[in-house]
Amino acid sequence: DAMVIQNPRYQVTQFGKxxxxxxxxxxxxxxxxxxxxxxxxxxxxxxxxxxxxFNNEADTPDNFQSRRPNTSFCFLDIRSPGLGDAAMYLCxxxxxxxxxxxxxxxGTRLLVL
Amino acid sequence: xxxxxxxxxxxxxxxxxxxxxNCTSSxxxxxxxxxxQKYGExxxxxxxxxxxxxxxxxxxxxxxxxxxxQQSSLHITASQPSHAGIYLCGAVHGSGNTGKLIFGQGTxxxxxx
Numbered sequence: 001d002a003m004v005i006q007n008p009r010y011q012v013t014q015f016g017k018x019x020x021x022x023x024x025x026x027x028x029x030x031x032x033x034x035x036x037x038x039x040x041x042x043x044x045x046x047x048x049x050x051x052x053x054f055n056n057e058a059d060t061p062d063n064f065q066s067r068r069p070n071t072s073f074c075f076l077d078i079r080s081p082g083l084g085d086a087a088m089y090l091c092x093x094x095x096x097x098x099x100x101x102x103x104x105x106x107g108t109r110l111l112v113l
Numbered sequence: 114x115x116x117x118x119x120x121x122x123x124x125x126x127x128x129x130x131x132x133x134x135n136c137t138s139s140x141x142x143x144x145x146x147x148x149x150q151k152y153g154e155x156x157x158x159x160x161x162x163x164x165x166x167x168x169x170x171x172x173x174x175x176x177x178x179x180x181x182x183q184q185s186s187l188h189i190t191a192s193q194p195s196h197a198g199i200y201l202c203g204a205v206h207g208s209g210n211t212g213k214l215i216f217g218q219g220t221x222x223x224x225x226x
Contacts (some may be wrong), residue, residue: 006155042201042216043156046172057213097161099144099205102214104156 003027006091012111013081021061021076021108024092031097032074034066036092036108043090049074067090078110086112116140119217126192127225134187136202144205145185145215147176151198159187159200189222195199197224200207 005024013019023032031050035043047056049068063085065077078085088107094100126132131133136145144163148156160169162185163176169176173190177194201223203214 004155034154040219042218043214044216048213054211088153092156099142099161101146101158101161103158106155109153110196 004091004103005087006108007106009106010109010111012113013078014113016080019078019081020112021078021089021091022112023074023076024072024106025088025091025093025105026072027040027093027095027103028071028080028095029095029103030071031094032068032101033092033094034074034076035092037088037090039087052061054075081110081112083112086110116206116215117202117217119200119202119220121220123221123223125225128193128213129191132189132192132222134200134202134222136185136187136204136217138183138204138206140183140204140206142182142185142204142206146176146205147185147187147202148201148203149198149200150219156201167219172214176197192222192224192226194226197222 007022033048034046036067037043041085046060047066063079067075088109090107091105092102117138120135132220145160150156160176164181165180167178175188178185199219201219202217
């Protein structure tokens with residue numbers, strides 16, 4: 001089945017140690033999104049790619065970066081994770097940028113020790 | 114105040130009972146999405162509504178978007194334990210929007226057998 005895949009499902013890292021989360025999709029969608037969801041909170045958009053064009057949300061910390069080497073893959077890099085970065089990270093894709101359905105992956109839960 | 118308010122925040126119903134979850138926006142909705150999330154997992158797309166007065170159904174779940182396009186309701190008929198989870202509404206607030214979804218805080222549903 002076409003889908004959005006996130007690896008790993010659980011990631012443990014140390015305070016300040018860089019970590020990379022990955023997302024891949026078989027939907028051939030143009031847009032890929034990264035959301036952060038803290039416990040009992042709504043998902044919050046960090047940034048998105050429309051094809052190769054990167055769009056950062058104004059309040060996304062500089063500590064978070066993203067790469068999209070090709071249509072299928074997108075990475076979230078956290079340069080120096082702090083305790084406050086522990087959260088569920090959700091990847092989503094959509095065919096286009098307008099009012100299109102976003103399809104989500106299962107998420108990666110990040111724990112920072 | 115939240116751009117998107119969901120009510121109630123949590124709900125416990127007996128199996129077989131009907132229930133309704135509401136999502137109210139402070140701005141005109143250009144697209145309204147309903148997702149379901151099991152604890153610790155990704156978001157599962159349920160339905161998308163765009164037109165005022167639109168109503169969609171999937172199995173025992175029905176969602177409506179009011180005529181003024183500022184409120185949506187999700188109705189579950191004859192609830193089952195499989196309906197338990199967190200229901201999130203997401204909104205697109207601009208016609209020229211880049212697809213950014215703003216989410217409500219979620220409604221946690223428990224269904225007692």
